Amino acid sequence: MAKVIRVNMTDLTVRTEEAPAAWAGLGGRALTSTIVAEEVPPTCHPLGPNNKLVFAPGLLSGTAAANSGRFSAGAKSPLTGTIKESNSGGTSARLLSRLDIKALIFEGQPVGDAWYRVHVNKDGVTIEQETETLGKTNFAVLESVASRFSEDFGVLTIGPAGEQMMGIANISVRDTEGKLRSFGRGGLGAVMGSKKIKFITIDGDGSSPIKLADPNAFKAASMVFTKTLKDHPVSGQGLYTYGTAVLVNILHEAGGLPTKNFTSGQYEHHEKISGEKMYENITARGGEPSHGCSNGCVIQCSQVYKDTAGNYVTSGFEYETIWALGADCCIDDLDIIAEIDNVMDDLGVDSIETGVMFAVAMEAGILPWGDGKEIIRLLREEVQKATPLGRVLGGGTLAVGKAYGLTRIPVVKGQAIPAYDPRAVKGIGVTYATTTMGADHTAGYSIATNILNVGGKVDPLTNVGQVELSRNLQIATAAIDSTGLCLFIAFPALDIPECLGSAVDMINARYGIKLTMDDVIGLGKTVLKIEHEFNLKAGIGPEQDRLPEFFELESIAPHNVKWDMDQKELESFWNF
Amino acid sequence: MQITVKLFATFREGRFKQADRDYPIGTTVANVVDDLAIVPSEIGMIFVKGRAAEMDYVLKENDALALFPLLGGG
Known part of the structure; x- marks a missing residue:
């Protein structure tokens, strides 16, 4: 029986329900958006008790289907005021599916000042008061969970930015290597913070493999599907080698690489921040050019980036992050950008919103163009400590632009415009x-x-x-x-037509529909x-x-x- | 005539990043691709001065030609 678990943070109770028939064909974004639209008053304050935070694995999550390790988070967004779906890799999608949890819904809001941790396992959900990790950054939370509980738990956590309910706050998800993936956009970390949940752990122990309605049909469709991913040059080869950062040189050539807070479409130092340069650095330093964000990924667009001494700096080093800090903030050094990426993961902030915000902050004169070291200082000393300036920066691109009276503020509905002009x-x-x-x-x-x-x-x-x-x-x-x-x-x-066709065949074989x-x-x-x-x-x-x-x-x-x-x-x- | 040729990703292997090269008047993109021993079916994007171009495009003096294999991201 597919379950929907409702965690009420007002009275700290948990209710497990059978998923309604109307939700049977829904998963991921379709389900989070359906639940938010049905149950959240559209005019509510996103950080108030009437908002809900919903997590839902996709229809194929937890199966052997290639690249099926993604899941969705939904709520009304504090950044945009719209409905929001953000999705992420990591290990939790698979664990939730195998526990037969179709949706995990956080409702209400505690009245007191206490913070909580939530644990999910085969027996249900428990809520405990949390003190040890309060104010701590994400990597410290992961260490704490590993030492207090288990290294194998799925973890969803917020850093200091989420605790302070900042618009740039994300929800971070533990990945297969014990590093972080993110529900990046829309300030969902602030929604989790508003419900006073520091982290959620998921224990898949005792769960069973997904029961397929037609295992043979599933296997056949899955083989076709995987073959289409491997046959296409983009998913089969390009992303594997260069990651998404290969787009830097492409967008530069096409004149659509927003530069210096969207004042040019080309960046003179594009080569220094390109996917080709990243590949060169990674292979020279013993990093991993190809890496998956979740189990069963055959595309492997992620990578492990190391410094010149061979020490880990970051993983999942994406084009949009590199563009925002590189071309948009005019930082022509991939190593400093990687360091900032690590700090952003640690604080739990969206790398697009934060990068674009800093370009606006540079235009505002808060810091010089291209000054990556100052970005790290501002993140650690102002945002992390939630000083008044840190709160302005933590409000995101629009908040900074408004505070400084700018007109060139690249946002739509309050959310920063990404890496394509x-x-x-x-x-x-x-x-x-x-x-x-x-x-x-x-x-x-x-x-x-x-x-x-x-x-x-x-x-x-x-x-x-x-x-x-x-x-x-x-x-x-x-x-x-x-x-x-x-x-x-x-x-x-x-x-390739067979790609989506085989994906539909897998869904049918999974559910018998x-x-x-x-x-x-x-x-x-x-x-x-x-x-x-x-x-x-x-x-x-x-x-x-x-x-x-x-x-x-x-x-x-x-x-x-x-x-x-x-x-x-x-x-x-x-x-x- | 002089053409600036820029290569990207795997096309750089055993070739170059960027080079100014001499070609006769009337040279097309396809001629340059042939000259560089790039397999035409591997070409994903062609830009001349930042605008998408096709293989039969006739190059002009001082054109900058960029050749990419099929790539993606996002």
Whole structure:
């Protein structure tokens, strides 16, 4: 029996229910968004007692399917005021699925000052008061859990930023190597902090392997699926070798690499922060160029990055992180960027929101351009200690821009715009403006078709076809985010028909159902509409489905382009 | 005529990162690809001065040509 576990943080009680029939075909984002939309009042304060924090493994999580180790976290976001789904790798998705937990829902809010830890195992959920790790950073929490309890537990934790309910706070998830992955975006760490939960541990002991309705059909579909991932050059080869940072040089060449707080589309020192340079450093220093964020990953886009002395610095060293601190903050040194990445993991802050925020802080004059050491000092001395300046920085990109009276504040619905300039890559501008999540490249990754020539070609520099491209990608993404599969399966899926087909076959064989591809696309549409409806009721309407004005006023080199899409055309996004 | 050729990712192996090279007038992207012994089916992205181009694009004096294998990220 698939379970839904409700943890009430107001009266510290736990209720385990059978998952309602209506939720049977839902997982991951489809489930977190359904629960948030049904149960959270859209106008509630995100940090108040009426918000809920929901974790849900995907439909295929816990199975032997390749790249199925992702899960979703959902809530109303304190950063955007919208519904939020963020997803992460790590070990917990698999453990939750094997414990037959379809959703773990945190409700209410403690009235006193005490903090808690929550433990999940085969017998249910327990809540204990927590004092030892309060104020501690994430790596200290992991050490504490390992020494007090077990090294094998799944761990979901917040650092000092989450405890202080900052907008940049993420929820960190222990990975297979005992390092961290993140539910990065939207300030979900602040929601967990508002419920006074320092960490959640998951013990999979005594759980059983997933029961498949049709094991033979599952195995057959799984083999086809894995083959498509290995056959496609992006998922089978490119990401394995260079990681996502290979995009630095690509976006630079295409003139869409936002530089110095979005004032240019090219960064003169791009080579120094490129995927090629990263690969060179990693192989020279005995790091690992290829590495998975969860069990069963065949793409291996992650890596282990070491310093010149061969000591571990960071892992999961992503393009967006490197871009934000590199091109956007003008730090031309991959080693310092890696060090900052480690500090961000330790404090529990989103590396996109934090990186973009620091570029705005540099424009505000809080610190000099390119000063990575000062970023580390500000993170450790101001953000971690929650000083007044630390709280302004911890509020995120919009908070800093407003505090300093700036107009060039790259956010949509309060969330920082990631690593692709919408003036030079128009399709991603449509995604930033229209997604239910606030600026989020993953919601509809038009870069694939605008720049990478995956899934066809659509000219990035004209407005033609961009709304349709973004819409199709956003629908497909909402469906993929519900499966527990890594979003990078979209690369083979866009070019090889058997990829998504076999994924649907796996879902059918797992549950003994007969979904068609149309059903899955229908699920994606339903998810987007549920989320959109929530946002409208929260007071976030079409007038906020737009990019900041400076993109219309300032053109960007080298293509000398502005954002010039008609607002009515943008609004036609929702015609489906 | 002089063309700046920039190579990326695996295309750099055994070749170069960036080089100014002389080609006759009328040279296409395909001619350069052939000259560098790159397998055409391995090409994912072609940019000339930051704009996407096709294999039959005829290069002009001082063009910068960037060649990438099929890559992705996000």
